[in-house]
Amino acid sequence: MSTKEQKIGEIIAEHHGREGPLLPILHDVQEEFGCVDTEAEALIAKGLNLSRAEVHGVVSFYHDYTPEPETRPVVQICRAEACKARGVENIIGDAKAAAGDRVKIQTVYCLGLCSSGPAARTGDDLHIRLDKEAVTKLVENA
């Protein structure tokens, strides 16, 4: 048994008794491996006695699960209405320029910081009141 198989087995065992265990399992797998790939889908399907199609259907529905790991650092930038009202579209070009190919700039919709945008998230850290300089610095340090 590969270590991946073993680890996924452990994750499944941990959540198996819960009502509706699939999302908690997928979260843990995504966290552990940085993605939920086809191998993981197959193992989870087997463990929960579901079809692979069912598991893939769920995985592909949600934005948080990705088929491949992201190797670059990720900066999530909110581009929803309230952050647009505060000018996020004027700084997104600077963020992308600073990012180049090294950093992934990901669009998200609302981080709950809507009075103080433009807002961004890196890992579990949140950033507000971003302007051109601040967003450039944030991306450069990501």
Place this chain on the structure above:
Amino acid sequence: MTQIVKISDDALARAAGADKLAAAFEKKGCEVHRTSSWGMQWLEPLVEIDGKGFGPATLDDVDAILDGSSDKAIGTIEEHPFIAAQTRLTFARAGKTRPLSLEDYEAHGGWSGLKRARQIGPEQIVEEVTASGLRGRGGAGFPTGIKWKTVLGAPGPKKYIVCNADEGDSGTFADRMAMEGDPFALIEGMAIAGEAVGADQGYIYLRSEYPDAIRKLNAALKLCADIIAPFKCEVRVGAGAYVCGEETSLLNSLEGKRGEVRAKPPLPALEGFLGRPTVVNNVLSLAAVPHILKEGGAAEYAERGIGRSKGTMPIQLAGNIKHGGLFEAPFGMTLGQLVNDIGGGTASGRPVKAVQVGGPLGAYLHPDQFDIAFGYEEYADADALIGHAGITVFDDTADMGEMARFAMEFCAAESCGKCTPCRIGAVRGTEIIDRIRSGGRERDTLETAPQMHNTPKDKGRSVEQEIALLTDLCDTMKFGSLCALGGFTPYPVMSALKNWPGDFVNNPDAVEKALDAAE
């Protein structure tokens, strides 16, 4: 005696630098209490010493704040106009207590609603919640007492309380602040709901975009497990789908399925989580309950507000606004009062152009409509909605054509895919708006080819015809969608087109004519 300094540990305060500030005050020998946030977000990080506030504070302000010479002083916080003008019932403890301190929670009236609920029993609880006039704060405004009565009367050995903490609407953050700042109040509300309907298991479906709230609620649940027992409760983290805020989609997600919306009936109250009777309520609905269940609380709640909008609403002032934050007030204030008097107008200092109320599915209101009173029916009458009470302000640099397009784009990106008008219509909607903005559409080479017998050989679609098409599409979405994502996206789109035609075309009269003709 060591100086006690209060600094919030709310996510917004932390993003504004509250952690470093707290460490700096500790280094100076102060005792720092990390409290919830007062909700004056433009002043975060706000430092409180002996009831007096200083903000927005930076590390450079620490010495001056301590020696009393700081120019960041705002005076006594409770007397600040932004706070003094509020009626805080759901957010009564905001700014005052440490979120994870059971001691603070009890000292400020915590658990008294649950204690009383246990004495008076299910029927009486439901009666008091009904009498309070509380309506669902998640958007639909359904009377909470009636929902609970249905679940109480539903047969079945196992029932559930599900808290909808998916708060996906742009411009809203009251759920986040309630969960981070006063987690025990939400848990108490859920335990009371459990008592009322005979449920012993609760789930909080919390969006993954709120890491601080997830951490705090998990910690709070551990701390109060004995107090709420035999009621049990667990946090379930969402996976980044806006539509999972819709209650039936949420239930599917909780069960481990795709977050597709279910047709109603059956109502979740009768066949909800795993097919069992389930209360699904928004965070604010549940967090309002402990106050309502206190002796005399229901009457105190019901006597506030206007018409069928009773009690208070935690309103969120967001976007391009000078004084953004959380403002809890009885229903009835006008939009103009909220935006200009309380909010102080735009942050940029430019004129207000548009205000979106109720998140991405809410209409864009024009300053001409500023006398509209904050209430469910009042907004519905204006083809608008209060939704989760987010108010997003735009100044005159906003391009409303761009915002209308974004509304369609958002709907297309977040559609659960079940209905065609929403899944496909929203994509077509962005295309039509693009064409309106680029002056209509010419026939392409293929269409003009003589072999294409069925294509019209005219010059193409004019702007007027494109507008008629958009109006028709919006009607189809309104009446042919299963849930409000597809059904309400037309509100921001059409309100933007009606109020700011000049942001779509050079000749605004053409829009008016086309709209009139389409009606």
